[in-house]
Amino acid sequence: MAVELHTLKAAGAAFGSAQEALDFINKTLDFLVTSRPTAVNLADACNRLKAVAAAAAGAAGASAVGVCGAVIEAAEAYLADDIASNKAMGAFGAAALLAAVKARGRGTAGGKVRVLTHCNTGSLATAGYGTALGVIRALNEQGKLEHAFCTETRPYNQGARLTAFELAHDKLPSTLICDSAAAALMGAGQVDAVVVGADRVVANGDTANKIGTNALAIACGHFGIPFFIAAPTTTIDPDLPTGEHIVIEQRCHTEVTHHKGERVAAHGVEVWNPSFDVAPGGLIEGIITEKGMVPKKDGAYQIRSFMFKLGLWQPPTGQSLEDAEKSTLEAQHGFRALDCDSIKHYVAARPPLQQRVGPPASVETWTVREVGDGNINFVFIVEGPAGALALKQALPYVRCVGESWPLTQDRVRIETEALAEQAAVCPQHVPAVYLYDKAMCLIAMRYLAPPFLILRRGLIAGATYPHLSSHLSAFLAASLFHTSAIKLDTTAFRQKQAQYANDEMCRLTEQVIFTEPYITADNNHWTSPQLDADVADLQSDVAAKVAISRLKAAFVGRPQALLHGDLHTGSIMVTEQETQVIDPEFAFYGPMAFDVAKILANLLLCYFSLDGHEAAAGAGSRQAQREWLLATIRDTWSGFVAAFAALWDAHGGQGDLYPEALAGPAGGAVLAALQADFFAQLWGETVQFMGAFVIRRLVGIAHVADMDSIEDADARAACERRALRFGRQLLVEGSGGGAAAGAGAGFASMEALAAAAAAARSS
Incomplete structure (x- = not known):
C-alpha cells in the first residue's frame, strides 16, 4: 500500500481534473478488492478511501492534487490506527491464550506457551504488527512465549515465505512445519494453543481463513487444544448468519500442479484449489478483536450484540436485537437452515458433491430449485455443467405448521440408515446416497431427473405405469422380509429396533392417523360444508373408534420389520420403466401391514378421485386408468405375497421367529401352514390399515x-364422500381374527376388495 501511496502522491499533479483523479482512485481500489474478495476488511478499507476521495472531489475548488492528498492523509491515518488496533488485539489475545492454556493444564513448567499459527498475519499482511502474529509478539514481549510454530501454508506458502521470515527477523524461537505435520505435532504434546487470523467472521462465529484453518480447528478439538481467531472488528460480518453464506474463491490450478514453472502433477487430473475454508464457530475457543473478546452466552457467540454495543451494526428493519441473535443460535451448534443461494456454496465446498455438479469456478452459474412438496422437509435440486444433485434438509419443526410443532432432526440419520438397509436388498428401487451430514441434518443423493416424476403427479395427470406393481411388490417383500425376525436372529432384530427408535415421528403418526380424525381437533379439515355431516358421523362412530384403537395398538406394540413408514404416492418417483422409493424418514420397526396398506390406500384414493377429474375432462376419459389402478392394487398385493414367500422359502431358516427345527423345510406342510396363517393375519391388518389411511387423507x-x-368443490366432495365411506367399511368390516376367523371379514381376498371398491365408487 505504501508504494501505491507514493505513486499516487507523485501522480497527483499529472491528472487533468479532480474527477480524473477520482476515477483513477476508484478503479484502482476496486481492482485491489478483487485480489481478496473473501476479506471483508479489505473491502471496508477501500470503501472508506473511496468515500474520502469522493468527498474531496465534490468540495468547492477541488483539484486532482487535493483529491490525491486527501486519500494519502486518510490512508496514513488508517495505518496508524491499524497498528494501534493490532497492538490492542495482541494484548487481549495474549491474556486469553494464557488463561485458556492454564485452564487446560498445558504450557511449560515456567508458565510459557507453545503456539502454532497458519498463513501470514504479521507486519507483511497488516500495517506493522499483526493480528494472530501480533498475539505471538505480545506473548514474547511478556516473556511468555516458549516457542512459535508456523505452517508452510500450501499451496502458496505464505507461512514459509512470509511468517517464517518475520519470526526469524524478530529472533523469536520458532520452527517451520509442513501443513500436514500439524496434527502430529499436537499429538506429540508440542502445541499449547493455536491462533490464526481471519478474512471474514460471520454472525454465528464461523470463520473463513486460509485453506487449512478448518483442519487445524478440527485437530485442536480432537486434542483438547484451544483454537483462537484474532481479527479486527472490520473483519466481522454480522449480516451473514453462517459460514455457508461465505463465497470461497478458487485459485489457479497451477499452484497445485506446477513447481517453479514445471508441471509435477499428471496431465488430465482435476484440481480443487479453494483459497479459504470455514472453521465452525463451535470449534473456536475465542475470537479476539481490538475491542476485546467477543462474548459468549451458553457457549454461543454473541457477535451481533457485540457489534451492536460498539455501534458498528444495526439489526434489519423490523427485527429486534434479541430476534437477530436467536436466528443464529441453532447455527452455533453446527446446524444452519440452507436456502437456494447458500446450498450452492455448501455443495461447492465438498468435492464429492461438487464434482457431480460442476467446477467450483462455475458455482455462480449453477441453478437451484426448492421442490419439496411434502409437509415436513425442504428439498433442493442443484444443477450445473457436470450434472445435478438432490439435497434434503430437515428443519427442527414440521414444515407445514412451523416452529409451534417441533420435530426431531434425528429423522435424517434414520432416513439415511434406512435407505442403506433398503439399498442393500433392493438397490434397483432405491436412490444412491452420496453424503449424510449429521450436523446439518442433510442428505445428498442422486437426482432423479426427468422423465422421473413423483408418482402422485403422474397419476393426477392420467398416466399409468406398466411395471409399478411388480416394482412395488419387489421393494415391499425385500425391505420387509430381510429386516424381520423371519430372516434375522432375535439379537440382531432387537438391536435394529433400538437403532430405528423413531419416537417423535411415530408419535406424530399416532396423532394424525390414529387419533385426530376421530375427534374434534384443530389440525383436521375437510371439504365444508359438504362433508360436515359425514365427518360428524365418523367422529361419533363407536365401531370406527374401536377399530382404529386396535390398529394403534398394533402400530405401537408389534415391531415386525423395518418399515418405510410413509410409503405413499408422494414418496415414489417413476418413469415408464423405473420406480424409485424415497423419503423413509418415518422409518421404524412396526407391523408389516402398515407399509403395504399405505401405498395401496393411496392408489385407492386416486381411484376414487378420478370421477372428479372426469367431470372436467369428460365422462369416461379416465376409465382405462381406473381399471389399471384396481389391477395395480390387486397385482401389488399378490406379487408381494409371492415374493415374500419365495424369500421365506430361501432364507427363512436363518431367523429365530420360525426356525427350521420348528417349521421344517421349504415345501413342507408345517411351513406351509405357518405361512398361510401369517399371510391371513397380514391381509386382515392390511385391509384395516388401508381404511385408516383413506380416512386420514x-x-x-x-x-x-x-x-x-x-377444482369443483361439489364434485370433489362427492368423490371424497364415496372414499370416506369405503374407508370406514375397510376399517370396521376388515377386522378379522386371523386365518381361522377368515381375516378381512367382508373382504376375503384382494379381488373381493377391488370389486367392493368399484361398487362403492358407483354408488
Missing part, C-alpha cells in the same frame, strides 16, 4: 392432491 391434517386438485 380426507379428514386429517394432510390431504392428497389427487382429491385437492379437483
